[in-house]
Amino acid sequence: CSLPAYAQQVDETSLSAADTITNFSAYKRSLSFAGVLQTRYVASLTRHVDVNGKHYDPAADKGTHNSFLVKRARIMVKANINDHFSANILANFADFSGNPANKVLENAFIKYSLNKHFNVQAGQFRPFMGIEDIMPVDIIRTVDFSNQYYAFGKNGWQSFQVGLSVFGDINAQGNVRYYAGVYNGNNRNESTDDDDTKNLYARIEASPVNDLTVGVNAGTGSLGRSAIGNAYGIDASTRISLSRKWKLLLMGEYKSGTNFI
Amino acid sequence: CSLPAYAQQVDETSLSAADTITNFSAYKRSLSFAGVLQTRYVASLTRHVDVNGKHYDPAADKGTHNSFLVKRARIMVKANINDHFSANILANFADFSGNPANKVLENAFIKYSLNKHFNVQAGQFRPFMGIEDIMPVDIIRTVDFSNQYYAFGKNGWQSFQVGLSVFGDINAQGNVRYYAGVYNGNNRNESTDDDDTKNLYARIEASPVNDLTVGVNAGTGSLGRSAIGNAYGIDASTRISLSRKWKLLLMGEYKSGTNFI
């Protein structure tokens, strides 16, 4: 009775043929799927304010005060091509609620990881500019992003951008990390950049003690043919254990940037 | 020689550690894929009637009398999160044959099953309003839906809607079933509901003898800012065994509803 790959006793002391990688290009190849499905019921309890939080003129319009919504219907495919390269495609099918041009496709990037100190990521993804872009897209910590995040997104500073980033740990313990990159800075799914100026950014993040992380960001960029601007921000996150299985996460950010619109 | 999970002999009489579920949130987790690909050749054999069944003026237009078509190219992802929760996303890529706004995404719902008597489903899906919405979307029993189904769909009574439904078996044998729910009633992939009135519906289904099912539906609702209307219907299905591997399925429905358009 023999069961290859499960029950064999590996000789740890010698270099047997079975221990040698014969095809490096497919080593650690795998495919994984993830998704986020966010469906909700929204009601406005304020007179003359609709479900989107907007005032309306009751003489001209009746407004919608409650609605069922599909906010996000995301499917993510992550392919580990080998132990160094991976590819990631993320699509949000809830974007078909309006004109899907320049929408739907969120992530489309290839990542190369040399080691924990040096990773390169190229394609369309959220550059690591500010606290809300550090978290993976398939984790939802808050019901919605902050208003400032949407404002920075409209200006091409944040959210999904087409470009290139490098990032990794600075020290051996991994509690000081860097992120830097360059991107078009006119948001996702554009046929080309709208100008020659690229956005440049850098971020330094440190966790001096457990459960506390502080970060500093800075960037320059433009949107369309408007003048060049800049943006910067500082942020802090802390996690407080209330009990063994109950934790409080606090995140704060101060940010300032040129408004191109 | 040992093979965990395959060849072990489980002690059925005692509560061993191996029989205890240690992580309820991932118990019975699985991912499955399904699809429907419907491609066809359509020809009109009637003079001055085109492939869509529409008359045209031969003086003004020449009409198209035959065509290859991709009618449906659906991919469905179903995720069983644990033994109670599942998520379902279905997209129809054949909808790119025209403007895909408010199309493409068909299912996007989360289902909670307490037991066979109580299930809740929330998000975008076809509410169980009438005989043609009871069947899963990945089963095609007829070449096309009935004309009345498309008419009820345009009015927001049927087809994919955003809302919430509860359903289950009424009795222990499971031959009497209920379905009820609430939905926006202005079709799929809308950014919000177009009014405050929601559609309400209920359906009772019974199989008094084998191979016979009868159902009764009723609902109220609206489309846009128009007046509130209602819809009701009765239906019956029967399956007749012609031989051991050859069966005839007959389905009939009478339905009436307010036409908002």
Place this chain on the structure above:
Amino acid sequence: CSLPAYAQQVDETSLSAADTITNFSAYKRSLSFAGVLQTRYVASLTRHVDVNGKHYDPAADKGTHNSFLVKRARIMVKANINDHFSANILANFADFSGNPANKVLENAFIKYSLNKHFNVQAGQFRPFMGIEDIMPVDIIRTVDFSNQYYAFGKNGWQSFQVGLSVFGDINAQGNVRYYAGVYNGNNRNESTDDDDTKNLYARIEASPVNDLTVGVNAGTGSLGRSAIGNAYGIDASTRISLSRKWKLLLMGEYKSGTNFI
């Protein structure tokens, strides 16, 4: 200790129950995923020529001379339904960089393989018309298609079309192959054909010696209500081994066709 399907010793000399296929409709059923992610940085080094290779008037426009781009973000699902039937759906999410109508869905076809001499493929796919459509879509041999390919594609001769093809080996060795078919000839994701005339084509391909393939194509067709036209082409490919792991692939094609636009 027993391990079904892995470690059993099959009796090769008798027809045991385990060797008999009990469910032909699911025999050799499988699902596979593939993808192409092509992300790039394009710069124009020529004055007054933008990233798309187009001249612009410097008095009226400033032009974009460099840009990060997501050119292709393709996901392919291939389902082998049994040992004869397979289905293929391919979507390119990079098409959301503009209006996605009549885009995004690339492949949507069902293939029936009787044997290596006879295969039928129906739905939307690239008919085997010319050298650049013979290669599978998930293999990129060149950074881009040739200009003539895009010109033939605009006229409905090549690229993704809705129709039907038959193909296979002519002789037992498989070094002479045929392809023939019929398709709408007005490109992909149309709601119907735009006229009654279908495109017809045939291709003969032969490999007289190893590493050399020659092919001949011919077709007739139309686009819209324009007059009927025709297209033909000859092509040759050769592979020269420079060293054991380094090969040079040369491909050449002469093609002529009616320009309907």
